[in-house]
Structure formats: C-alpha cells, structure tokens
Amino acid sequence: MTEPDDAPGPGSAAAEVERVYRAEYGRLIAALVRRFGDIDLAEDAAAEALVTALEKWPAGGVPPNPAAWLTTTAANRAIDRIRREGKRDAKQRAAAMAYDDTPHEPVGPVSDDRLRLIFTCCHPALAPEARVALTLRLLGGLTVPEIARAFLVAETTMAQRITRAKRKIAAAKVPYRVPAAEDLPERLDAVLTVLFLVFNEGYLASGAGTAGTAGGSGASGEAAEPVRADLTAEAIRLARALHELLPEPETAGLLALLLLTEARREARVRDGVLVTLADQDRGGWDRELIAEGHALVRECLRINRPGRFQLLAAINAVHTDAPAAADTDWGQVVALYDRLARLDPSPIVALNRAIAVAEVDGPAVGLALVDGLPGLEGYHPWHATRADLLRRLGRGAEAAAAYDRAIQGTANPAERAYLTRRRGELVAPPGDAPEA
Incomplete structure (x- = not known):
C-alpha cells in the first residue's frame, strides 16, 4: 500500500498561486506603495513575485503562509530593482527604510493600508474618472478591459487614462500619506464609488477574474469565475472600516447596499447559470446580512439626507423585504x-x-x-x-x-x-x- 502524497501537484500549486494572489493583490500593492512610494514599482514587483511563485511552488510546495511569502518576495524584488538603478538618493533611502525598525510616522485617521490607498488615489489633483479607474486597477486588480467595460469606454481610452493618472501622481509629487481628517469628506464620493464598483465586479465578474489577469500575466487558462467572493468580501470590509471612520448617511447607505446585495449571493448562481432576482430561492438568502442592511437603511431614513447610495440601498431593502417576488x-x-x-x-x-x-x-x-x-x-x-x-x-x-x-x-x-x-x-x- 502506497503512502498518500500530500504534496500539491503542479496544477494545484498553480491554482493556489492564483487564489492567494487574487485575494491578496490589493493588500500587496497597498503595502508596497506605502513602503516604497512608487506605484509602478509596486505593480512590477508584485508581478515578479507572481512569476517567482509560479516557478517555485509547483516544485517546492505551497509555503505555510503564502500571502506573507508573496509580500516578502515582492518587497525583495522592489529593493533589488532600487539597488540596481541606484540613480537617486531618495530611492536608496526608500530601500533602507524597508529594513528600518524605527516607528513610521503616525498613520492618522486611516490605519488600513488599502483604505489609505483608495484615499490617495482619490486625490483632488486627479480627474474623478481617473481616481476611480486607478483605484480599481490597484486595489481590486481589475484589468484594463474590465475597467473599460465598467466605464463604457474603449480599452485604449482607459489604458491612457490610467497611465496619465500615474504620471500625474509622479509629476505633482502627490504624497502617499493619510489625508487630514478635515480633508476626508471631500474625497468621500469618489471612495464610495470605488468600493461600489469593486463590489460589482466581484458580484458579477466581467472578465476572467484569475490571479494572472490581476497581475497582468495569465497563470492558467481556466474558465472565468461568475462570482469573485474575494472582491465582494474586500469591498464590504473596507465599507465597514469607512463607516466607522466617517459615520455619514452615504457611508451607511453604501454599506447597507453591499450587505443587502451580498445577502443574495449564494442564490445568484445555480449549476453554473445566473439566477435572476425573481427566480432566486429566497430561503437561501442570508437573513443576518439582510437584517443588518435594513437597520442601516432605517438609520438613513431617520437622518433624512438622502443620497445616491442610500436610495440604492432603499431599493434593495424593498426587494429583500418581499417574501416572494410577486409581493415586491x-x-x-x-x-x-x-x-x-x-x-x-x-x-x-x-x-x-x-x-x-x-x-x-x-x-x-x-x-x-x-x-x-x-x-x-x-x-x-x-x-x-x-x-x-x-x-x-x-x-x-x-x-x-x-x-x-x-x-x-x-x-x-x-x-x-x-x-x-x-x-x-x-x-x-x-x-x-x-x-x-
């Protein structure tokens, strides 16, 4: 009798690379941007870490903490590139900071790297459409075609928009730092829109949705996933953090909208086929999420300062309140x-x-x-x-x-x-x- 082989084969290792990379892409980019202050460097280092994982994991096995492995590998690749270039003292100091154990400057009102990245990308120096597109690219790992479809524009137009936004950040020396508390409200609408679009991409993925596409190079030729639960979960997590930071009616409205939509996710697809709202098994809806979403909608109604996301949440509250589609x-x-x-x-x-x-x-x-x-x-x-x-x-x-x-x-x-x-x-x- 042969002993079972617990080591993952090449196929399973590649699939694990895809899963981890997709789930951790936003966290990885945000951490690299915070550490090195260079968006292009962060994206390149993340892509190099993906290639390294695809080379090493099938042979050596998936590491015990794959997310940490990717983060460390990407940081090392960034440091190597900075040292190779060696052109500017500022970059040399950035490399040294990667190993510096002294405390960083206070993070201010936003302590979550990914939420800080969203607010940074929503800097007033950038055009509104560029803020949203850039954040979708960096936080959600969405491809240019996916973002172009969300904005109903040509892929070339969107690629140019994202490139210009990166150049503007570099040319204007937009700092990667937390905005002051008094500056947060003016950036709120763009941030809410970003989270909404990230969630939508997860709830009904427009493209392949694989780790390879997130990083810009395909890791496998597997079929697209109809739902990306990692993106919906990340959008909800950040919406909760934003609501705690800024308990405004619109942040409550967005959180309610995401919760009421997420509550129906398990009934959204059956046997690989989309199930419309009218045909969904309402017994499969998450009643805890619905109750939380309804409570937030009632909170917004009491304040009575309606906004876009509050109204969308109220519409979803009507749908989720009906025992059957005919009762809507x-x-x-x-x-x-x-x-x-x-x-x-x-x-x-x-x-x-x-x-x-x-x-x-x-x-x-x-x-x-x-x-x-x-x-x-x-x-x-x-x-x-x-x-x-x-x-x-x-x-x-x-x-x-x-x-x-x-x-x-x-x-x-x-x-x-x-x-x-x-x-x-x-x-x-x-x-x-x-x-x-």
Missing part, C-alpha cells in the same frame, strides 16, 4: 428610482427605472423607455433588458437578436449561460410551428 412593491421601487434619477440622471439609472416601470405599467411601456435611452448600445444589460421585454411582448425574432447582442457583450459564464438558455426558450411564431 414595484410602485415604491419606481418612486425611489424617480428620486435617484434626480440625483444621478445617468442612462444606467434610467434603464433600471424602466425595468421597474415595466413591472407596474407593462412591458410595452418599459420597452419604449428603454429604446429611448442614449449611449447604451455597447452596454450588454441594455440588450438583455430589451430581449426580455420583447420576449414578454411575443416579438420572438427581435428578442432573439437582442439576446445575441447581449450574449456577445458579456464574458461572465453564468450570465452567458442564462442568456443562452432564455434565447433557446423563445417560442416560434404560430405559423412556423410543426403540425401535430
């Missing part, structure tokens, strides 16, 4: 979207409002609203919404074409599977039906 108070949902549209008159808010209107006034009214929205031709949920409304109106050929456009526009496997199944369920016109 769609009239209240429409009223909340009306208020949200006044604060955020974006076509995406208008699209979601149109979906709610279709539940109140019928699919024909909803379709008319959807077809009147500008600038969403490249947004696959717009095509998916049109497909569903056309299907409900019995316009099968048009629905099939809309489903095709929606399928082409998403890389998420669970969403593609759902849209493909719905397209296959379209009923042919009566005249085309075979005789019995």
Whole structure:
C-alpha cells in the first residue's frame, strides 16, 4: 500500500498561486506603495513575485503562509530593482527604510493600508474618472478591459487614462500619506464609488477574474469565475472600516447596499447559470446580512439626507423585504428610482427605472423607455433588458437578436449561460410551428 502524497501537484500549486494572489493583490500593492512610494514599482514587483511563485511552488510546495511569502518576495524584488538603478538618493533611502525598525510616522485617521490607498488615489489633483479607474486597477486588480467595460469606454481610452493618472501622481509629487481628517469628506464620493464598483465586479465578474489577469500575466487558462467572493468580501470590509471612520448617511447607505446585495449571493448562481432576482430561492438568502442592511437603511431614513447610495440601498431593502417576488412593491421601487434619477440622471439609472416601470405599467411601456435611452448600445444589460421585454411582448425574432447582442457583450459564464438558455426558450411564431 502506497503512502498518500500530500504534496500539491503542479496544477494545484498553480491554482493556489492564483487564489492567494487574487485575494491578496490589493493588500500587496497597498503595502508596497506605502513602503516604497512608487506605484509602478509596486505593480512590477508584485508581478515578479507572481512569476517567482509560479516557478517555485509547483516544485517546492505551497509555503505555510503564502500571502506573507508573496509580500516578502515582492518587497525583495522592489529593493533589488532600487539597488540596481541606484540613480537617486531618495530611492536608496526608500530601500533602507524597508529594513528600518524605527516607528513610521503616525498613520492618522486611516490605519488600513488599502483604505489609505483608495484615499490617495482619490486625490483632488486627479480627474474623478481617473481616481476611480486607478483605484480599481490597484486595489481590486481589475484589468484594463474590465475597467473599460465598467466605464463604457474603449480599452485604449482607459489604458491612457490610467497611465496619465500615474504620471500625474509622479509629476505633482502627490504624497502617499493619510489625508487630514478635515480633508476626508471631500474625497468621500469618489471612495464610495470605488468600493461600489469593486463590489460589482466581484458580484458579477466581467472578465476572467484569475490571479494572472490581476497581475497582468495569465497563470492558467481556466474558465472565468461568475462570482469573485474575494472582491465582494474586500469591498464590504473596507465599507465597514469607512463607516466607522466617517459615520455619514452615504457611508451607511453604501454599506447597507453591499450587505443587502451580498445577502443574495449564494442564490445568484445555480449549476453554473445566473439566477435572476425573481427566480432566486429566497430561503437561501442570508437573513443576518439582510437584517443588518435594513437597520442601516432605517438609520438613513431617520437622518433624512438622502443620497445616491442610500436610495440604492432603499431599493434593495424593498426587494429583500418581499417574501416572494410577486409581493415586491414595484410602485415604491419606481418612486425611489424617480428620486435617484434626480440625483444621478445617468442612462444606467434610467434603464433600471424602466425595468421597474415595466413591472407596474407593462412591458410595452418599459420597452419604449428603454429604446429611448442614449449611449447604451455597447452596454450588454441594455440588450438583455430589451430581449426580455420583447420576449414578454411575443416579438420572438427581435428578442432573439437582442439576446445575441447581449450574449456577445458579456464574458461572465453564468450570465452567458442564462442568456443562452432564455434565447433557446423563445417560442416560434404560430405559423412556423410543426403540425401535430
């Protein structure tokens, strides 16, 4: 009888590299930026650590503390590069600081490296869209194509935007330090938006979502994951920290929104296929998260200073309060979207409002609203919404074409599977039906 082999094989080691790297990417980049003060150096060192792990772990096994191993390896690679360059005294001092045991300067009101990184990237010297894009890249490890899809812009445009933001930080000598307490509120909206987009990417991943893509080089050719629980958990963790730091209504609203959405995550995908809200098993929802989210929404209602994230949280509270989909108070949902549209008159808010209107006034009214929205031709949920409304109106050929456009526009496997199944369920016109 042979002894069991506990050492991981090459495949399992590579998978562990992907898992750890993906989960620790934001922490790793934030720690490196804090230590060395150079974003490009941090990204390069992290990528080198990934390559080293892929070389060593399959042969030598996964280390006992893989996250610490990656952090130490990346820091060593950064120090090696600084020493090789040896061009500026400032970089030499940065290398020395890596081994300096003396206490660092006080961290101020934000002690979490990743939360500090978000606030740093949201510096007023950067354009608002650049702040969000750069933080998504550094904190969540999202690729340029993933971020471009979130912003509905071309990949080349997004790549240039991120590059310009890094150059601006270097040229303006934007320091990596904690903003003073009085400066935190003015950066709040950008930070909330970042956390919201990081969570959304985890809740319905737009791309491959592997460790390799986070670092810029593929570690395997495995299929995409429909949900990235590491990103949703990280966004919620940071939202909690932000709410403790700044207990404002909008921080409470964001935290409530994330909790109420996360509560449905386990029911979101079944057998590799996306499950829509109407069809989810509500018995599988996390009632503790729902109760916490509802309490935060009630707290916001008492303060009565509504903002974008508070209204989105209130909409989710209506959905999670209904025992069954048929019990949803769609009239209240429409009223909340009306208020949200006044604060955020974006076509995406208008699209979601149109979906709610279709539940109140019928699919024909909803379709008319959807077809009147500008600038969403490249947004696959717009095509998916049109497909569903056309299907409900019995316009099968048009629905099939809309489903095709929606399928082409998403890389998420669970969403593609759902849209493909719905397209296959379209009923042919009566005249085309075979005789019995």
